Amino acid sequence: MIAILSTTNPNEAEITKQMLEENNINVVLLNKQDSSYQMFGVIELFVTEEQLEIAKSLLKKNENERNA
Numbered sequence: 001m002i003a004i005l006s007t008t009n010p011n012e013a014e015i016t017k018q019m020l021e022e023n024n025i026n027v028v029l030l031n032k033q034d035s036s037y038q039m040f041g042v043i044e045l046f047v048t049e050e051q052l053e054i055a056k057s058l059l060k061k062n063e064n065e066r067n068a
Contacts, residue, residue: 001028001046004055008033013043016059023058025051 007013013029020027025047033041047055 002049002052003044004047005045006042008042020055025055
């Protein structure tokens, strides 16, 4: 598994995870944030090496749509 996103924003992580899953990408979300103080730590999304390029292109497309 390869990390494709690292963020401190739980909403961004969950929305991105859902978008990838809707496009048949297997995603693992690893929340490393402190349970008491969520400002410490990150949330990471991982995909398989086989799906990495597709996931990257979906993230780029999603970013371009938000900036348009």
